[in-house]
Each structure stands twice: as C-alpha cells, then as structure tokens.
Amino acid sequence: MSAAAHGLALVVLVPIVGGALIPALFRRFPTAAWGFALASSALTLAISISLIRRLLAEGPFSYAAGGWPPPYGVALHFDRFGAAIAVFSMITLLVLIFSRRYIPAVVPIARIPLYYALVMINLGGMNGFLVTGDLFNLFVFMEVFSVSAYALVAMARGPQAGLAAIKYLLLGAVSSLLVLFAIGLIFAQTGTLNMADAAGRLDAAASIVPTALALGALTIGFMVKAALFPLHVWLPDAHASAPAPVSALLSAVVVKAGVIGIIRTLQTFSDHGSLQLMPLQSLLIWLGAIAVLWGAVAALVQSDLKRLLAYSTVTNIGYIFIGLGIGSATAASGAAVHIINHAVIKAALFLAAGALIHQSGLRHIDDLRGLGERMPLSALALGVALLAVAGVPPTAGFVGKWQIGLGALETGRPLLMGVVIVGGLLVLTYGVRIINTLFFRPPLHVRVVTSREAPPSMLAAILLLAASSFLLGLAGKPMLDFVAPAILPLTDTG
Amino acid sequence: MPIELHDLRPVLAPLISALCAGGVFVMGTSGRWRAIWSLAAAGLKFVIVWSMLPGTLAGSVYIFRVGEILPGLSIAFRVDAFGLFYALVTATLWVLTTVYALAYMKGSHALKRFFGFFALCISTTVAIAFAENLFTLFLFYELLTVCTYPLVIHDQDAEARRAGRKYLAYTLCGGAVILAGMLLVFHSAGTLSLAEGGILGDVDDHRVLLLIFLTLVGGFGVKAAIMPLHAWLPAAMVAPTPVSALLHAVAVVKAGAFGVVRVLYDVFGVNLLKSLGFATWLGYLAGFTIIAGSIMALRQNRLKARLAWSTISQLSYILLAASLLTPAAALAAIIHLANQAFTKITMFFVAGAIEHNTGKTHIDQLDGIGYRMPWTMAAFTIAGLSFMGVPLLAGFITKWYLSLGALAADSGGFVALMALSGLLNAAYWLPIIYRAYFRETGIPQLREETPWMLLAPIGICAGYVILLGTGAQAPLMPFSLAESAVRLAFGLEGGIP
Numbered sequence: 001m002s003a004a005a006h007g008l009a010l011v012v013l014v015p016i017v018g019g020a021l022i023p024a025l026f027r028r029f030p031t032a033a034w035g036f037a038l039a040s041s042a043l044t045l046a047i048s049i050s051l052i053r054r055l056l057a058e059g060p061f062s063y064a065a066g067g068w069p070p071p072y073g074v075a076l077h078f079d080r081f082g083a084a085i086a087v088f089s090m091i092t093l094l095v096l097i098f099s100r101r102y103i104p105a106v107v108p109i110a111r112i113p114l115y116y117a118l119v120m121i122n123l124g125g126m127n128g129f130l131v132t133g134d135l136f137n138l139f140v141f142m143e144v145f146s147v148s149a150y151a152l153v154a155m156a157r158g159p160q161a162g163l164a165a166i167k168y169l170l171l172g173a174v175s176s177l178l179v180l181f182a183i184g185l186i187f188a189q190t191g192t193l194n195m196a197d198a199a200g201r202l203d204a205a206a207s208i209v210p211t212a213l214a215l216g217a218l219t220i221g222f223m224v225k226a227a228l229f230p231l232h233v234w235l236p237d238a239h240a241s242a243p244a245p246v247s248a249l250l251s252a253v254v255v256k257a258g259v260i261g262i263i264r265t266l267q268t269f270s271d272h273g274s275l276q277l278m279p280l281q282s283l284l285i286w287l288g289a290i291a292v293l294w295g296a297v298a299a300l301v302q303s304d305l306k307r308l309l310a311y312s313t314v315t316n317i318g319y320i321f322i323g324l325g326i327g328s329a330t331a332a333s334g335a336a337v338h339i340i341n342h343a344v345i346k347a348a349l350f351l352a353a354g355a356l357i358h359q360s361g362l363r364h365i366d367d368l369r370g371l372g373e374r375m376p377l378s379a380l381a382l383g384v385a386l387l388a389v390a391g392v393p394p395t396a397g398f399v400g401k402w403q404i405g406l407g408a409l410e411t412g413r414p415l416l417m418g419v420v421i422v423g424g425l426l427v428l429t430y431g432v433r434i435i436n437t438l439f440f441r442p443p444l445h446v447r448v449v450t451s452r453e454a455p456p457s458m459l460a461a462i463l464l465l466a467a468s469s470f471l472l473g474l475a476g477k478p479m480l481d482f483v484a485p486a487i488l489p490l491t492d493t494g
Numbered sequence: 495m496p497i498e499l500h501d502l503r504p505v506l507a508p509l510i511s512a513l514c515a516g517g518v519f520v521m522g523t524s525g526r527w528r529a530i531w532s533l534a535a536a537g538l539k540f541v542i543v544w545s546m547l548p549g550t551l552a553g554s555v556y557i558f559r560v561g562e563i564l565p566g567l568s569i570a571f572r573v574d575a576f577g578l579f580y581a582l583v584t585a586t587l588w589v590l591t592t593v594y595a596l597a598y599m600k601g602s603h604a605l606k607r608f609f610g611f612f613a614l615c616i617s618t619t620v621a622i623a624f625a626e627n628l629f630t631l632f633l634f635y636e637l638l639t640v641c642t643y644p645l646v647i648h649d650q651d652a653e654a655r656r657a658g659r660k661y662l663a664y665t666l667c668g669g670a671v672i673l674a675g676m677l678l679v680f681h682s683a684g685t686l687s688l689a690e691g692g693i694l695g696d697v698d699d700h701r702v703l704l705l706i707f708l709t710l711v712g713g714f715g716v717k718a719a720i721m722p723l724h725a726w727l728p729a730a731m732v733a734p735t736p737v738s739a740l741l742h743a744v745a746v747v748k749a750g751a752f753g754v755v756r757v758l759y760d761v762f763g764v765n766l767l768k769s770l771g772f773a774t775w776l777g778y779l780a781g782f783t784i785i786a787g788s789i790m791a792l793r794q795n796r797l798k799a800r801l802a803w804s805t806i807s808q809l810s811y812i813l814l815a816a817s818l819l820t821p822a823a824a825l826a827a828i829i830h831l832a833n834q835a836f837t838k839i840t841m842f843f844v845a846g847a848i849e850h851n852t853g854k855t856h857i858d859q860l861d862g863i864g865y866r867m868p869w870t871m872a873a874f875t876i877a878g879l880s881f882m883g884v885p886l887l888a889g890f891i892t893k894w895y896l897s898l899g900a901l902a903a904d905s906g907g908f909v910a911l912m913a914l915s916g917l918l919n920a921a922y923w924l925p926i927i928y929r930a931y932f933r934e935t936g937i938p939q940l941r942e943e944t945p946w947m948l949l950a951p952i953g954i955c956a957g958y959v960i961l962l963g964t965g966a967q968a969p970l971m972p973f974s975l976a977e978s979a980v981r982l983a984f985g986l987e988g989g990i991p
Contacts, residue, residue, distance in 0.1 A: 387640075393633050394563055402564055402677070409681040414705075417677055425670045432662055440647055440655070476564040 007054070008063040008076045011047045011085060012128040014040055016144070019120025023113045030112040031104070037116035038096050041123060045089040048127070052083050062133060075194060077133035080486035081260060085127045087340050088253045091347045091465075092123045095245045098351050098461040101454075102358055106243045107155055115155055122148040122249065129257050135183045135193045138264075142179065142257065146172050146225070149254050152246040153238045164237035171234045175224035179261075182217035185210045199268045211275060218265045219280065226258025228284075228321055229291035232314045236298075239310035244354020247306060251313045252347040256339050259320055263336075263487075266324070285325035289419045291318025296426035305353050305365050308430060312349070312389055315423060316342045322420065323404040326411055329484065334403020336483040341396035341472050345388045348465035352382035355454040355462055356438075360447050365434060370443030374451045377459055379438045381466035386431035388469040391424040396472035403480070496574070496982070499549070501556040504571035504624045507542045507581070508634075511535040511617035515610050522606030529596050535613035536585075536592040539620060543578070543585040550578045551974060557626065566680060569633065572626035572689055575979035576759075576828060579972050580752050581623035583832045587744045587839055588616045590951035594843055595736035597947035598850060602734070607644055612740070614641040619745040622752065628676055628686040628761065635672070635717075635749055639665045642746055645737040646730050657729040664726040668716030672753075675709030678702065679761060688756055691983060692763020700770075703762075707772045710757045717750025719806045720813055721783040728802045735846025738798060742805045743839035748831060751812040755827060758816050759983040773817040780814035781911050783807065788918035795856050797845045800922060801838065804881070807915070808834045814908065815896045821984050823899020826892050828976040833880070833888035833962055840877040840955040844870050847944040847952065857926055864930035866942045869949060871930045873956035878923035880959050883916040888962035 018040030026033040054061065060079040068074070096119065107115050125145030132138050150172065154165035187193055189210055190201035202211055220231070227235040235255070239247045262284075269275060295314030302308035316338070323335025355378040356371055357363045372379035388395035393402075401420055408416035443449050453459070472479070514535030521527040546556055550573060560569040573581075595612060599605060618638040625631035639662070647658035680686055682702055683693045697703055716723045730741055741747065758767060767773050787807030794800040811834070815827035847870050848863060849855055864871040880887035893912050900908035943949065966973040980986070 392636060392640075393629075394569070399564060402567070405673075405677050406681060409677055414678075417674065421670050421674050424673075425666065428666055432666075436655075436658075440644070440650055440658075442650070474561075474563050476567075477562050480565065 006063070007047050007051050008061075008078055008131055009065060011044060011051060012076075012124055012131065012141075014047065014124075015044050015120045015127065016124030018043075019117045019124060022117040022120065026113040026116075030109050033113040033116040034096070034100050037120055038093070040120060041089060041093045041096055044123065044127070045086065045093055048083075048086040048089050051078055052086055054078075055080065055083065074137055075133035076131045077196075078131055080483055081263070081336075082131050083482070084256070084260070084340060085130050087343060088126050088130075088256075089123060091252050091343060092119065092249065094347065094461040094465060095119070095248050095351070098248075098354070098458050099245045100457045102245060102354060102458065103243065105358060106157060111155070115152070118148045118152050118155075119245075119249065121145075122152065122254070126253060126257060130260065133195050135186060135195055135198065138195075138261075139176070139180055139183055142225070142261070143176060145254060145257060146176060149250060152249070153242045155246065156241055156243045158241070160237070160241040164234075164241040168234045168238040171224050171231070175221040178217040178221035178224075182214040182221065185214040185217070189214070195264070195268060202269065208275060211269075215265065215269050215275065215280070219262065222258045222261035222265065223287075224258070225255065225261060226317055226321075227255050227314060228258075228317055229287050229294055229314060232291065232295075232317070235314060236307055236310040239313065239350075240304060240307040244306070244350055244357065247310070248347045248350035248354070251310065251350060252343040255313060255317060256343060259317065259324075259339055262321075263324065281325040281327055283325075284321045285413075285416065288318040288321030288323075288325055289416060291315065291321065292419055292423035293426070294318075296423050296430075300426065300430050303364050303366065305357065305363055305368065305434070306350070308365070308434075309346070309349050309353060312427065313342075313346060315427060316346070316389070319400060319404060319420070319423070322416065323400065323407060326404065326407040326413070326416075328407045328410055329487070330410060331404050331407020332487045333480045333484050334400045334407065336487050337403070337476065337479045338397075338400025340479070341399060341469070342389075344465055344472060345385050345396055345469040348381060348385035348462065348469050349389060351458070351465060352378050352385060352462045355458045356382065358458075359454055360445075360451040362445055362447055365437055367445045367448070369437050369441040369445070369448065371448050371451060372438035373443075374448060375453045378454050378462055381462045382438070383431075383435045384466045385469050386434060387428075388473070390428035390431045392428065394470075394473040396469045398473050399476035399479070402476075496553050496555040498555050498557050500558065501546075501573075502558060503542050503546055504556050504573045505558040505560065507539050507585075507624065508571075508617045508621035510538045510542065511613055511620070514538070515613035515617060518606065518610040518613055522610060525605070528605060528609050532592050532596065532609045532613055533589075535616065536589045539616060540585045540589050543581045543620065546573055546578055547582065547975070550575055551978065553978075559626075566685065567629045568627065569630050570626035571621070571624040571630065573624050574689070575975050575982060576755070577623045577625070579828060579975045579979060580748065580831055581620050582972050582975070583835050584616065584619045584623065584744050584748070587739075587835055587955075590954055591736055591739055591744060591839070594739070594846070594948055594951040597945060598736055598846055599734060602648070604648070608648055611641050611644045612736075615645070615740060615745050619749060622749050625688065627688055628679065628756075631688070631753065631756065632669070632672055632676055635714075635753060636669050638745060638749055639669060642737075642741065645740070646733045648734055648737065649732065653732050657726075657732045660729045661726045664716050664723065668713045668723070670713075671709050671716075672713030675706050675713055678706045678709065682706070688760040691760060691985070692766055693760075694762055695766055703770060704772065707762070707770075710761065711754055711776060714750050714753030714757060715813075717746055718754055718809050718813060719747055719750065720779060720810055721786055721806070724783070724787070724806045727806055728799055731796075731798045731802050735798075735842055735849065738801075739839045739842040739846075742802065742842060743835045747805060747809055748835060751809055751831065754813055755816045758819075759824070764819055764984055768819055773819055777814050777817040777905070777908070780810040780817060781908060783810035784814065784911065784915050785918070788915060788922070792918065792922045795858060797848070797855060797857055797860070797926075798842075800857065801841050801845060804919075804922070805834075805838055807918075808838065808881070811892060811896065815892075815899060818896075818899045818903045818905060818908070820899040820902040821980050821986060822895050822902055824980045824983060825976055826895035826899055828979055829895070829962075829966070829973060830892040832972055833892050833959075836955050836958045836962060837877045837880045837888055840873050840952060840959060843948065843952045843955065844874040844877075847948045850948065851942060851944055857929065860926060860929045861933040862930070862935040864927075866940065867944055868941070870944045870952060871927075873952045874930070875927050876956045876959055878919075878927055880963065881919045881923060883912070883919070886960070886963045888959045890963055891966055
C-alpha cells in the first residue's frame with residue numbers, strides 16, 4: 001500500500017539507486033550486472049504502469065516529497081505526458097535485453113557494470129525529468145540523464161567515440177547553462193520554483209524583458225537537447241559512434257526530453273498576457289520544416305548505416321516541431337503521439353542495425369549486400385521499421401505525419417503539408433535503398449556470407465520493437481485521445 | 495437504395511490469400527507446398543469472391559468494418575457492384591496466372607519469395623476492390639506497390655534493378671501525391687467514404703477542387719500509365735512473364751484505373767464533375783495517350799515491349815470512357831476493365847510461352863511460329879482481333895459503348911478516335927499474325943506446342959474473350975454487374991440509355 005502511494009518517487013529512485021549500486025555490487029562479477037539492471041528496470045516499468053492506471057482512474061496527481069506541500073516542498077507531478085515514462089522504461093528494458101550479448105563485444109569486461117549503471121541512471125534521470133513539478137529539479141534531472149548520456153557515448157572503442165562524446169558534452173553543457181540561467185530568471189521574477197506556481201505568477205511580473213529572455217534561453221537550451229536544426233550538429237556523431245544500444249536509447253528516448261522540455265516551456269508561458277508565443281511557434285515550424293528536409297537529404301548521402309539512422313532522427317524531430325509549432329489540437333496531439341511512436345521505431349531501427357553490424361562486423365551500407373539472406377529476421381525487422389519511419393500507412397510513423405499534415409491544412413498552410421509529404425518520400429527513398437541492399441543484391445563482402453542470425457536475446461528485443469512500430473499505427477486513435485488533454489494548454493495559444 | 499449487409503466475406507477474401515501467402519513464406523522451400531499454398535490463395539479467394547455475385551446482383555451490399563485507426567480514418571470493406579466486378583476479374587485471372595506461373599517459373603531462383611509476394615499481390619488487389627473509403631483504398635494500393643517490387647526485380651540483374659527503381663520512383667511519388675490529395679479531401683469534406691457517390695458537394699473553393707482533382711487523378715494515373723506518367727511500364731518489361739501479366743492485366747495498372755474511376759464517380763460524383771468540367775481535360779489526355787501509345791507500339795520489335803505500349807494505349811480507353819460522364823461510356827469504362835484484362839493477359843501468356851518454348855523474344859523472329867505452336871497462336875490471333883474491335887469479340891463491346899457514350903456526350907470526335915485506334919491496332923497486331931502464318935521461312939516448322947500447364951490458361955483466357963464478346967448479356971456474366979454499377983453511379987432506375 002505504502003509502495004503504491006510513493007510510486008511517483010519510486011519510479012525515479014529505483015533506477016537511480018539501482019544504477020548507483022551496480023558498480024559497487026558487481027565489481028567482481030561484471031557479467032551478473034545484467035540481471036540486476038534488468039530486474040530494476042522491470043520494476044521501474046511495473047511501477048510506471050501502476051502509475052498510469054492510477055492516472056486513468058483519478059486524473060493527474062501530485063506527490064509531495066517528504067510531506068512538504070508545494071510551493072515549499074519539492075513536488076512530483078504525474079500527468080498524461082508523464083505516461084511516456086512507461087514507454088521509455090519499456091524501451092530501456094528491451095535495450096538491456098539486447099545488450100546482454102552485444103555489450104561484452106564492444107565494452108571491456110571491467111567496464112560492463114559501469115555501462116549498466118549508466119543506462120539505469122539515465123532512465124532515472126529521464127523519469128525524474130518527466131514527473132518533476134519543480135524547475136530546479138528539472139535542471140538536476142536533466143543533468144543526470146545528460147551526463148550519463150555523454151559517458152555512454154564515450155563507452156564505445158575508438159577515437160571517434162571520445163571526440164563525439166566531447167562534442168556532445170560541450171554543446172550539452174552550454175544548453176544546460178542556458179536552462180539554468182532561465183530558471184534563475186524565472187525565480188527572480190516570481191520567487192518560486194514550482195512550475196505551476198511560476199506559470200501563474202509570470203504574468204504579474206513587472207518587466208517583460210527578463211521573462212522573454214527566460215523563454216528564449218529555455219527554448220534554445222532544450223532545442224540543443226532535442227537536436228532541432230540547426231542545433232543538431234552534435235547528434236550524428238554521437239549517435240553514430242556510440243554502441244548500438246546506446247544509440248537506440250539516445251535517439252529514441254534522450255532527445256525526446258528536449259522536446260518535452262519545449263512543450264513544458266510553451267505551456268508554462270502560454271498563460272502570459274502580454275508575451276505572444278506565435279512568433280516562436282512560427283520559428284519552430286520553419287526550423288522543423290528545414291530539419292525534415294535537411295535530415296532526409298543528409299541521410300540520403302550517408303554510406304554508414306548508423307549515421308544514416310542518426311540523420312533520420314533529425315528529420316523526425318523536425319516533424320514533431322512542425323506539429324508543436326502549428327499548435328492546433330490535431331497537429332499538436334499528432335506530434336505528441338509521434339514522440340512515442342518515433343521512440344519505438346527508432347529503437348527498432350538502431351537495435352536491428354546494431355544486430356546486423358554486430359553479426360557481420362560491417363557497417364557500411366554497401367558492404368551489407370545480401371545480408372537479408374543470412375539474417376532474415378533482423379533484416380526484416382529493419383525493413384519494417386524503415387517503412388514505419390517513412391510513415392507508410394498503417395505503420396506507427398503514419399499517425400504523426402497524417403495529423404501534422406492535416407493540421408497544416410487546417411491552419412491554411414498547404415505548402416507545409418507538401419513538406420511533410422516530401423520528407424516522407426525522401427525517407428522512403430533511403431529506406432528502399434537499404435531494403436534493396438539487404439534483400440535484393442548479391443553479397444559483396446565475404447563476412448556477409450559467414451554471418452549468422454543474431455542470438456535470441458537480441459532478436460527478442462528487435463522483433464518486439466519492430467512489431468510495435470507496425471502495430472502502434474493501428475492504435476492511433478486511442479493514443480491521440482490519450483494525449484489530447486495533456487496537449488490542450490498548448491493548443492489554446494494556437 | 496442497396497440493402498447493406500454485414501458480412502465476413504469482404505475481409506475474408508483478402509485475408510485468406512494473405513494467410514496462404516504466409517504459408518508460402520513459411521513452407522515455400524518445398525516446391526509441392528509452394529504450389530499448394532499458391533493455388534489455395536488463388537482458389538479460395540476465387541470461391542469467396544464469386545459467392546458474393548448473386549447477392550450483389552440482387553442489390554445487396556456486403557460490408558465489414560475493421561476499425562478506426564485515426565480519427566475519421568477507418569479500415570473498412572464494402573462490396574458494391576463496381577468493386578465486385580473488379581474483384582471478379584482479378585480473382586478469376588489470378589487462378590489462371592498462378593497455374594501459368596507455377597509452370598513458367600520452374601527452375602528459377604528465390605521461388606519462395608516470388609510466390610509469397612505473388613499471393614500477397616492478389617490479396618491486396620481484392621482489398622483495393624473492396625475498399626469502403628479512400629484511406630483503405632490507398633493503404634492497399636501502396637501495399638500493392640511494396641508487394642510487386644520484389645517481383646519486378648526478380649531477376650536481380652542490372653536491368654531488372656533499373657526497372658525496379660523506375661517502377662518504385664513513379665509509383666511511390668504517385669502514392670505521395672495521392673496522400674496529399676487524400677489530406678485535402680479529408681480536410682474539405684470531413685470524410686473519405688466512397689459509399690456516397692460523391693463527397694465533395696459542399697466544397698465551394700474551385701481551386702481546392704482543382705487541386706484535389708489533379709492530385710488524386712494524377713496520383714492514380716501513374717499506375718494507370720496515362721501519359722506523361724507512363725514511363726515505368728515499358729521499363730518493367732524485364733520482369734518474368736507472369737509478373738508482366740500481373741502488372742499489365744490484372745493488378746497494378748488496373749488498380750490505377752480502378753482508382754481513377756473511383757475518384758471520378760465516388761469522390762467527386764458525376765454531377766459535380768459535369769459542372770466543373772475538369773474531366774474533359776482528362777478525356778483529351780487519355781485520347782492523346784491512346785493514339786501516342788499505339789504509335790509507340792508500332793515501332794517496337796520486341797514482342798513484350800509492343801504489348802507494353804499497347805497496354806498504355808488500352809488503359810486510356812478506360813480513363814477516356816470514364817471521363818465522358820455518360821452512362822454508356824461509364825459502362826464501357828467498367829467492362830473494359832475485364833475486356834482489356836482477358837485480352838492482354840492472353841497475349842502476355844502467349845509471349846511468355848513463345849519465349850519459354852523457343853527462346854524467341856522479337857517479332858521479326860516469329861516467322862512461321864503459327865505452325866510450330868498452332869493453339870497458342872490461335873489464342874493470340876483471337877486477342878489481336880479483339881483489340882482491333884472485330885465484332886463478336888470483347889474489344890468490340892468496349893468500342894461500341896464508348897462510341898455511344900461519346901455521342902451522348904456530344905463528343906463525336908472520340909468516335910473517330912475509336913476508329914483510328916482500331917486501325918492502329920490492326921497495324922501492329924496484323925503483322926505478327928501475318929508472320930506467324932503466312933511468312934515463308936524456307937525450313938519446315940516442327941510442331942512444338944506449349945506444355946499444357948501454360949496452354950490451358952491461354953486457352954481459357956482466349957475463350958473468355960469470345961464469351962465476353964458474344965454472351966455478355968447472359969445471366970451471371972459480369973456485364974449485368976457493370977450495368978448495376980453504372981446505375982448506381984448515375985442514379986438511374988431502368989436500363990442504360
């Protein structure tokens with residue numbers, strides 16, 4: 001009973017504490033760390049599901065840490081956006097299952113517990129970021145998942161990983177500073193760190209300049225985390241050079257924190273009487289549209305499979321921001337659903353690509369010719385996920401694109417609908433290219449011929465994710481209905 | 495008003511073929527199981543589709559709703575007269591094509607993949623025929639592209655890959671354009687239903703209507719190979735013959751033509767289109783394609799290439815007839831779906847049989863082939879005569895009703911066009927027949943008839959061409975179905991004027 005009441009705290013504490021214990025507990029038995037990490041992420045998932053059940057029964061609820069009521073104490077708040085933690089925990093769980101056979105091949109054995117610790121801490125940071133109702137804690141949790149992400153990128157062997165991690169860290173640190181700066185401004189203006197409270201008091205603030213400055217700093221800071229064009233430059237390197245399960249986590253989950261940060265920002269400032277959000281939303285639409293096309297074109301010219309997938313994330317973040325920028329109920333709820341659907345699809349893509357790369361030892365697309373014959377299931381999963389990421393109906397990728405395209409029409413922007421469709425077509429172009437390479441071309445490389453299908457632990461994760469990236473498309477309506485109340489405060493401004 | 499009945503069969507027909515396709519993928523390494531599952535896919539569907547004919551003729555409409563996947567977008571199936579007509583054509587031809595393919599493809603590589611996707615194609619085609627709304631139609635239309643692609647590049651050599659690339663580039667761009675049109679329709683009409691005989695009646699903005707017309711007709715026009723969107727079709731010639739038959743006669747191009755007709759009659763509706771006048775331009779373009787395609791066909795020496803260009807020309811008969819917006823012309827459009835399918839598939843089967851038997855692919859090699867393969871070439875001759883418009887064969891019926899419809903629409907020029915096209919058809923089919931029977935080769939021709947598994951489908955199709963031309967009015971022939979489809983589209987009560 002008491003565990004249920006404290007669920008909101010546990011969903012953050014279990015992964016962080018569990019993660020922190022791993023290096024100490026498993027220094028001598030590094031390979032056993034896997035089981036412990038798996039168990040604690042499964043526990044996190046179970047707690048988050050129980051939270052969603054409570055949400056559905058009671059509506060949004062809060063939890064006052066240590067019994068101090070807000071605005072004095074630290075508040076945790078669970079709403080329909082918070083429900084994303086269930087998806088993120090699920091993806092982390094699958095990434096962990098995938099890691100069992102993958103990680104020992106790319107990480108020195110002594111560092112394996114560290115890897116699992118970082119993955120768990122990353123999950124804890126994400127969960128905390130999503131459920132906190134307090135601005136300062138928002139920053140703290142953001143640092144928790146960011147720093148663990150930098151370290152995870154650096155886990156891979158080779159000089160590129162280190163460089164990529166440093167690039168990621170530098171940009172990430174700047175963005176964190178901006179967010180901290182903005183939080184300071186808001187605190188100075190309103191005297192509170194509670195988000196709901198601050199939102200109400202911002203309007204009464206004497207001067208509009210600091211408020212506008214805070215809005216700008218928050219937007220740019222989260223844009224870096226979300227890798228929205230033109231602040232995406234860190235992403236292709238980091239996501240391409242990290243170990244595959246880490247790429248999956250980063251692309252599927254971690255960039256989404258930036259997106260959710262922007263949504264929270266827009267919602268916080270949407271009540272403001274004199275500050276207009278429209279110009280900012282127009283800017284987001286423009287950047288999103290450029291990101292869609294730029295990411296797709298850049299992906300087209302990549303020869304490295306994982307780098308290509310990284311650019312596909314740039315495209316999809318662009319889609320989400322177009323939807324948020326349009327801000328109508330149709331488009332914004334589509335964007336919110338796309339946050340989840342893209343997470344699943346991208347995890348499927350990176351894990352399937354990871355399996356192909358791991359089993360063949362090759363990562364250039366042209367070298368992978370004919371691998372579909374040797375690894376039919378992994379290649380099939382990659383193919384399904386590629387069709388999904390292109391938004392072919394009725395896959396999961398279609399939901400967001402349809403809603404965003406419809407939103408563009410509803411708000412009188414037919415050209416933007418054109419961008420949405422052309423972007424999908426470009427993505428489909430490279431999707432078909434990869435499918436062709438895998439299934440319809442004779443092997444070029446001798447290692448392809450000797451490759452075997454991925455082990456069951458990898459396959460289980462891949463197939464489940466690939467199946468979900470198809471099936472979630474059929475559940476578009478209930479998902480849209482679910483997020484609609486959470487996205488509403490945003491749409492009021494649109 | 496038709497009586498709507500909820501029934502499992504509209505979804506069962508595509509589903510059962512999809513399941514059988516799954517059987518091919520799982521057990522297809524064994525040749526025997528591959529054949530069993532492939533024939534099951536074709537045969538079961540054939541039975542299910544035909545079982546709906548009496549009810550539909552009696553005025554029932556079978557409906558099955560799968561569910562709503564996005565607000566306003568649902569997957570639903572609805573068997574009306576036009577849909578069933580198309581499904582009957584494909585389901586019937588599919589059985590024959592499968593038999594033919596089993597014999598023709600013997601010894602080729604990757605047969606599990608080939609027959610798996612082959613069975614999936616028919617599944618999606620019937621789903622297209624039974625789609626209740628534009629979204630369901632689009633969904634399976636795109637799936638058809640995906641499923642035909644592995645068949646087009648089956649040979650996996652450079653030429654096949656080039657053709658496959660071209661095919662995908664055209665059809666996927668077409669699909670994207672349809673998606674844009676669909677968004678526009680949904681935005682302006684709030685529904686995508688094809689069951690109401692026109693959903694755009696309340697849209698005032700002329701520009702929006704024009705944009706919808708251009709995107710939807712243009713998008714579906716890609717697979718219907720209307721010029722200038724036709725270039726993929728001759729390129730896709732490299733595919734194995736059963737696939738060409740599938741592309742040209744049964745599934746792909748017909749899905750495009752079917753889509754255009756659905757857009758004209760069920761998205762716009764006859765009355766709205768008449769007042770808008772867009773369809774006239776489609777008619778001119780189709781008329782141009784009929785002539786230009788024929789002229790291109792004249793210049794081909796490779797038999798399959800000539801057939802391909804002739805397909806481009808023939809498909810535009812359907813589009814031209816549909817765009818005239820008179821009942822008789824609409825009847826021509828619908829029955830030409832069947833007439834062209836049976837006639838053209840006969841020709842492709844023959845071309846494949848000649849290549850399979852003798853290795854000959856070019857027309858100037860065919861001297862005396864009529865004596866080597868008499869039954870095969872007899873079927874070819876029937877098909878050729880049908881395309882020329884010789885009475886008592888299927889092609890004549892189309893030309894007759896199309897001309898009637900053109901006259902009713904005060905477009906007498908199209909009657910002349912029919913005559914010209916008939917002449918051009920004679921100009922490119924007669925030389926082949928002439929070579930086959932009357933050209934001296936100097937060496938005695940040994941009789942070397944096509945194996946029966948190839949010959950039987952050829953014979954049945956050729957027989958059907960005669961049947962369509964002579965017994966069209968007989969009970970239970972699809973002709974009466976076409977008539978009731980026209981009555982529905984035009985809101986007529988009695989016969990077709």
